[in-house]
Amino acid sequence: MQAIRVVVLAVLAALAVLAGMGGGRADPVAAPVVVEHYTSQGCAACLPSDIFFAELAGREDVIALALHVDYWDYMGWRDGFAQPRFTARQKAYARAARSRILYTPQMIVAGSAEVPGFRPMQVIELIQAARARPPVVRLSLVRAGEELLIAAEGAAGALPPVVVQLVRYLPSRTVRIDNGENAGRTVTYRNIVTGWEVLARWDGHGRYEGQAEAAGEETVVVILQAEGHGPILAAARAR
Numbered sequence: 001m002q003a004i005r006v007v008v009l010a011v012l013a014a015l016a017v018l019a020g021m022g023g024g025r026a027d028p029v030a031a032p033v034v035v036e037h038y039t040s041q042g043c044a045a046c047l048p049s050d051i052f053f054a055e056l057a058g059r060e061d062v063i064a065l066a067l068h069v070d071y072w073d074y075m076g077w078r079d080g081f082a083q084p085r086f087t088a089r090q091k092a093y094a095r096a097a098r099s100r101i102l103y104t105p106q107m108i109v110a111g112s113a114e115v116p117g118f119r120p121m122q123v124i125e126l127i128q129a130a131r132a133r134p135p136v137v138r139l140s141l142v143r144a145g146e147e148l149l150i151a152a153e154g155a156a157g158a159l160p161p162v163v164v165q166l167v168r169y170l171p172s173r174t175v176r177i178d179n180g181e182n183a184g185r186t187v188t189y190r191n192i193v194t195g196w197e198v199l200a201r202w203d204g205h206g207r208y209e210g211q212a213e214a215a216g217e218e219t220v221v222v223i224l225q226a227e228g229h230g231p232i233l234a235a236a237r238a239r
Contacts, residue, residue: 031139032063033130034223034235035123036108038090041079041189042072044181048118049105050189057171057190062127063221063235064191065169069104077180081173081192089196089229096229111225111232137224137234148214148238150199150222151207159204160226162233166212167221168195194218201227214238 037053039046057064067086068079090102093114103116109126135155142149150164174188195218202208202224214220221237 031135031234032061032236033110033127034063034065034221034232035127036089036111037064037066038069038086038102038104038106038108039066039189040069040072040082040104041175041177041182041187042075042077042180043104045118046105047182047185047187049107050187052118052120052123053107054188054190056123061131063237065167065193065221066189066191067193067196068189069102071102072104072180075180077177077182080175081189081194085196086193092229111230135234139222139224139234139236141220141222141236141238143214143220143238146213146215148212148220148222150210150212152202152209152224152234153207154204159233160230162202162204162208162224163198163227164200164202164208164210165223165225166195166197166199167193167223168216168218169193169221170218191219 035056037049039050039053053064053066056062067089068081068083069087069090070079070082070084071087073079073082090106093108094100094102097114105118107115107123109115109123110130113126115122115126136159137152138155139152170192172188172190173192174186176186177183199212200210219237219239221235223232224234225232
């Protein structure tokens with residue numbers, strides 16, 4: 001109980017800072033900040049981070065994406081949300097940072113800053129810093145039936161080569177965990193990524209226009225990221 005109380009207090013402290021950023025209102029100028037959360041149902045150390053992430057998932061000025069990794073499955077509980085591609089993405093970030101270590105939990109803010117473990121105040125500071133940077137890309141999405149129309153253009157001229165990615169996620173699912181480190185717990189997970197695919201590679205010049213299938217009820221997100229798992233230049237979602 002004491003451990004849970006400490007977690008709740010830490011989350012509340014971080015939320016107080018979030019409230020100073022404007023509550024849940026979206027800034028009409030600043031683009032939403034992408035926060036990737038690498039987690040696992042089989043990881044007891046991930047639970048505090050999952051609680052904090054659930055609060056981030058409720059914000060309009062943050063695109064919070066939970067990527068469940070599969071390397072905890074050997075501990076006795078298979079995470080039904082985990083996909084090898086999410087583990088591969090985390091490894092690619094580690095290679096880009098010239099690191100051989102993978103952390104769970106881990107949050108990556110705007111594709112450029114890694115936060116291992118449960119450090120909510122550090123995440124908040126990085127979100128604030130990302131929001132303060134002027135936008136480099138104007139990105140717009142239109143969801144028309146089962147089709148998503150994408151348009152993007154550099155806000156101040158040419159960009160570095162860009163990877164255009166489409167992400168799908170489920171807003172919420174509750175899971176009872178029967179084995180492993182979290183045996184006996186029932187956890188509600190938020191913004192669970194179900195698909196992550198590369199749509200195109202854009203040279204960053206002129207204007208990009210594309211389209212993608214957007215069938216189903218999942219929320220879709222388009223992410224424009226510098227090649228080589230570099231910074232996320234822009235992101236937008238369509239529900």
